[in-house]
Amino acid sequence: MNKSKVALAACSTYDDAAVYQAVKKGIALLGGAAAFVRPGERIVLKPNVLFGMDPMKCVTTHPAVFKAAAKALKEAGADLYYGDSPGFGKCEANMQKAGLKQAADELAVKLADFDEGKTVVHKTALLNKRFVIANGVLDCAGVVSLPKLKAHGLTRLTGAVKNQFGCIPGILKSQFHLKMPDPYDFATMLVDINTFIRPRLYIMDSIVAMEGNGPRNGTPHNLNVILMSSDPVALDAIAARIIDLNPEFVPTSQPGEESGLGTYHPGNIELAGDDIEAFIAEDFDVVRKPPVRATAGRIRRFFKNQICPRPVINQAQCTQCGTCVEVCPVEPKALSWDPQSGKVPEHDYGLCIRCYCCQEMCPEGAITIKNTVLGRAMSG
């Protein structure tokens, strides 16, 4: 069996020229850009733009990584487009705030339609056989994924596999949290998106990653490396190893392997380029235990409610913007709030499915995920 190759290219700056050299080196180790795109092919670049923000906040793929990938693929003759469906708002406005529109304009990379999509049937999916996929993805010949490495409450890390969740337009994304409250089902659905879209290449911005209260309100942590592979499961496994996280705690690993998308087993992964030991960050702040499985049934739901970490609002940080209430996918909402009351929203943990969308989208970083007393006791 052929091993999956993951290329590591050291890079400690977002200087355009340095990032380009690192990306070129990584792509060369994987066989060169011509192994992934042909002249004239319509290719869409998919950065992570959860929410358009200053790139140094580390919420989004840095424009320097975007430009380096675009330049390398253009040299191979690809006809480039770009896009992502953010957690909130339209694609173009978020791209502008993330500095990616400017980067794309500079290299004449065209905006693809990620605001609307079409229904597709994925017959060989493990779990979810129907998706609405963004027109920008369906209209292209291939995708090159540009994930950002960040800590994530639900999936432990967001990296290569999770990046394709942004190929589902707009609020349709939140419906999956409702439909699949179990983190392992949700992860299997993410794998299904990947086996449908099958990006050709993944270039992960992990020069400065996000730790702690990710994926939107965490803290930058320098890892000084760009990771590249055509196997997203292997890429996430190596990213996990770098942040000292067991890849088995990343819920996309097992279904990723089962579906044939890739492998997370170290013996099946070949490393190329710079020595991984130079990038290991044991002090990276990430939850180092597997997500709690959600099971059906009232009693079990009661226990899950007592065990599963909860989103908690810091009253002093909350500006009462209402975003958390708006993005909460359950009906009735698991957050109650009277905008006229002058009070902050309040969680109803009996209704909450622990999707952590509120924590993910709070613009003030006022929501953190906290262990329950019983959850702490059970995990020793």
Ligand code: SF4
């Ligand atoms: S999104 Fe954050 S700041 Fe806005 S109301 Fe909710 S907790 Fe407060």
Ligand code: SF4
């Ligand atoms: S309150 Fe937050 S974590 Fe709970 S269901 Fe709503 S968005 Fe998800």
